Amino acid sequence: MRRSEPALPGVWRDDTRYPQVTHIEHVARNAGVSGDWPDWTGPHLVERLAERGITGPWSHQAAAADLARSGRDVIIATGTASGKSLGFLMPAVDAIDSGGTVLYLSPTKALSQDQLRWITDLGLSAMRAAVYDGDTTPEERSWVREHGNYVLTNPDMLHHGILPRHGAWSRFLRRLRYVVIDEAHRYRGSSARTWPRSCGVCAGCAPATVRSRCSCWPRPPRAHPPRARPG
Numbered sequence: 001m002r003r004s005e006p007a008l009p010g011v012w013r014d015d016t017r018y019p020q021v022t023h024i025e026h027v028a029r030n031a032g033v034s035g036d037w038p039d040w041t042g043p044h045l046v047e048r049l050a051e052r053g054i055t056g057p058w059s060h061q062a063a064a065a066d067l068a069r070s071g072r073d074v075i076i077a078t079g080t081a082s083g084k085s086l087g088f089l090m091p092a093v094d095a096i097d098s099g100g101t102v103l104y105l106s107p108t109k110a111l112s113q114d115q116l117r118w119i120t121d122l123g124l125s126a127m128r129a130a131v132y133d134g135d136t137t138p139e140e141r142s143w144v145r146e147h148g149n150y151v152l153t154n155p156d157m158l159h160h161g162i163l164p165r166h167g168a169w170s171r172f173l174r175r176l177r178y179v180v181i182d183e184a185h186r187y188r189g190s191s192a193r194t195w196p197r198s199c200g201v202c203a204g205c206a207p208a209t210v211r212s213r214c215s216c217w218p219r220p221p222r223a224h225p226p227r228a229r230p231g
Helices: 007-013 043-051 059-069 084-097 109-122 138-147 155-165 170-174 190-205
Strands: 074-077 101-105 129-131 150-153 176-181 211-216
Touching: 043 084, 043 109, 059 074, 059 084, 074 084, 084 101, 084 109, 084 176, 101 155, 101 170, 109 129, 109 150, 129 138, 138 170, 150 155, 170 176
Parallel strands: 074 211, 101 150, 101 176, 129 150, 176 211
Antiparallel strands: none
């Protein structure tokens, strides 16, 4: 990082390369505020995370997890690489341990694959995570519908592959506890309009248990969440 710093001011001053850069501001680093694992966090998850050097959550992770588990819709609006994934993983694992299911949406296949690798590497016995997208084979799709409890997909696949066949997904949807919407600030147009329909279908299958969550990083956060609301 230090090696690249001297070159950056010169790059930014080159109007022919980056004319959109109009201001440079140096923001002082702030110390993180640690939190405690929520009382309901499964010891197996805490153990797996400790093996990876994560001995406790940051305060925003614990707060988001508690709110989601209490049934509140949550938007996590923090910087890049600030641990938003752990904020929604804690209630997701708790739901799955109780027999529930989780639907994870991301705007790109690569992000879903990254999340899948991270979840799989944790080695949680009850977690049956799987990607359901255009690259998923017919045999794999059948397995995901029948056995998956943490399904990672994208808005297009949700709109064209899951919602029109919600009857075939009844096993999954009846037990749905959380809808995780990652990179929420990137959804526009038809992707954002899919949300009310998805929430409506999910609410019809599991009206007492469905919870929605969003994760986004830009500031100010109020300018970015879409206007779609569950119901």
